[in-house]
Amino acid sequence: MRYADRLDLQRYLDRLLSRSILTEEEQEAILDLPCHYENVRPNEDFVGLGEDVDQACLIVDGFAGRFDQSANGARQITAIHVPGDMADMHSVVQTRTTSALQALSLTTIMRIPHEAIRSAAARLPALAEAFWRDCMVDTAILSQWVVNVGRRDAKARIGHLICEIATRLKAPMEEGVIRFPFAVTQHQLADATGLTAVHVNRILKALRDDGFAEVVRREVRILDWQGLVEVADFDRRYLQIDVPPHDRPRILAVA
Amino acid sequence: MRYADRLDLQRYLDRLLSRSILTEEEQEAILDLPCHYENVRPNEDFVGLGEDVDQACLIVDGFAGRFDQSANGARQITAIHVPGDMADMHSVVQTRTTSALQALSLTTIMRIPHEAIRSAAARLPALAEAFWRDCMVDTAILSQWVVNVGRRDAKARIGHLICEIATRLKAPMEEGVIRFPFAVTQHQLADATGLTAVHVNRILKALRDDGFAEVVRREVRILDWQGLVEVADFDRRYLQIDVPPHDRPRILAVA
DNA sequence: CGGAGCCTTGACCAGCATCAAGTATGGTGG
DNA sequence: CCACCATACTTGATGCTGGTCAAGGCTCCG
Incomplete structure (x- = not known):
């Protein structure tokens, strides 16, 4: 290994x-x-x-x-x-x-x-800075979770979580469908969104019926990314993926 | 100044x-x-x-x-x-x-x-470490906010917020009552707890009627700290106040 | 003394929880 | 390869917590 x-x-x-x-x-x-x-x-x-x-x-x-x-x-x-x-x-x-x-x-x-x-x-010390910065991205994500459970309804909560994970995994789109393995149970989804497992089940069904996304056999398939982003109120900027180099501050001058 | x-x-x-x-x-x-x-x-x-x-x-x-x-x-x-x-x-x-x-x-x-x-x-660099650590305490607080809005009912949410602020302010107890100025509106409390202003009002009334705490004229008065801690499911450890010196790691050796 | 913002209370309603029962699925041992 | 079991998923019926809408009262300030 x-x-x-x-x-x-x-x-x-x-x-x-x-x-x-x-x-x-x-x-x-x-x-x-x-x-x-x-x-x-x-x-x-x-x-x-x-x-x-x-x-x-x-x-x-x-x-x-x-x-x-x-x-x-x-x-x-x-x-x-x-x-x-x-x-x-x-x-x-x-x-x-x-x-x-x-x-x-x-x-x-x-x-x-x-x-x-x-x-x-x-x-x-520049490593300490990079570690610190990375921790703060996790904090920004956490902050959005408060918004998610505090202010969004069940459909948007589940949708937002799916959008977030897809974006963080950089899941690619193939033939209009974004797929990625997501081996979590509906009970765990409920624990993440502040809902109950029963209600998560109903919402997943609704998302499937509406043609937004489906979770089959531990795999997520997003059929309508734009639509899902809209119902989920998702804005990827908080994830700070692909920060352009000139926006990356460095406390210590580059050697 | x-x-x-x-x-x-x-x-x-x-x-x-x-x-x-x-x-x-x-x-x-x-x-x-x-x-x-x-x-x-x-x-x-x-x-x-x-x-x-x-x-x-x-x-x-x-x-x-x-x-x-x-x-x-x-x-x-x-x-x-x-x-x-x-x-x-x-x-x-x-x-x-x-x-x-x-x-x-x-x-x-x-x-x-x-x-x-x-x-x-x-x-x-030890300052960077101290700043980083302090940011992580804020993250721990944020994490509890997710629990608050995700898993606690309205009475516990408001109670928990009051306990948290009282603890962070180190508000002292005088004659069995903890008081501290808290000039926020019920609307702002609602925004912090994922509720509506109307429901916050009802819950504050309930907390008052139960003898736990009251908010009068921009001041919080906690009448029954133990009782409030219990309904709010509050455990102050996450705030990491008064960490004993031997539990304070230092990446860099003390000069 | 008037107005704006905030607080309070009531009536009604909806989203989600709860309870309950039944159905897939996947792993395991024979 | 199949029977069995545990775990997860699915669906329906019912009810509660908290949202929404509406109206009126308080307080502070100019």
Whole structure:
């Protein structure tokens, strides 16, 4: 498995480079991070709530959810992480977790010791800046989730989530249809949108009947992207994908 | 006004010090930040949506809301900032705003040029770390807001917000009652909790009738803290106030 | 003393939750 | 290859939480 490391880290590096400017040396430091792989079964926590962690997790394959619990037992997913996401980079500066990370489907993760991330960030402060910036994109996404559950009706909530994931995965359109694997249950969709599984089922049916999108066998198919974007009130700018280079600030001058 | 600067910056520094370890030199750099004051009237934006900003805003007095808009015109407040908060420190690494900042009541802010913050962070990387960490606390709060609007009923939502603000303000208890000024309208409370102003009014009445808390003339009075905490499902740990020093990681060794 | 904004209350309604029962689907062991 | 089981999905009936619409009252300020 050792050979795969750099390929998977490269995907994370590409993510960083889409928003930050890094020198050769800085890029190399990312690719040299030590790590080890782990497979996580569906509904299994790989980071617990309230734990002290000393590793960060990169999603290699599958989907992970960030779970926040309310005391009455109701679960709420506050983020969905896709391959290439560093799901808890923030743990580097905040080791005590305030939410749990759970695999939504069979998921492969890479654990990277904080120690290695910290020493790289200390040696090359521009890396710390890139990490910080990436965390803030997650925050912008989270902010939109508050809007989603706070102000949109059920159809728009589900539609918005589908649009968001499709955009983050850069799912391509083929013959007018956007497809991507999305192995999450309707119950998990409900936990992400603040609805019940029964109502999610009805809404998916409505989206299918209206010809917007359908979820069949763990795969999403968007049949009418423009229409879905409209009912979902989706505006991709908050995701900050493809920030033009001249809009990428750098605290430290390029060496 | 020049003399007041350091006092107001000291409040922000105290905030940083409660979660990060900073040397004398680093602390001095915070207190030396240049800034200028500004008064903002209620419902006035002091940072617009989609703008490119080159200053960060510290709340000196009053309350500010972070507004995210959905296309159909429904407003959602995604964060409330209290005095001592740097409301948009994240703009240092992300200059294009994805949400607006608006004064909820008559508010005094301090604008601090990014240029000064960046040069301090570049010279003293531990400051960048402290800023990053503080941003992540805001993210943890945001995450709880998703739970709030997604999974709690109206009474718990309002209760939780009141508990959160009381805790962040460190409002003291006097004769069994916790009081603090909270000059926001019921309409703004509705925007923060994903409810309507009419329903907020009814819920406030219910909280009053139940003897938990009341909002009179722009002041909150919590009569039964334990009871309110219980109906609101409030657990203050996520706010990360008073992190013990040994739980404050530092990427860079103390000089 | 008048007006604007905010608060309050009532009547009615809709979106989503809840409860319940039945149907696919996929994995496992024989 | 099939029988079985667990999990997920589907659908219907019913009701509650919170939205909508409307009208009137309070408070502060000029």
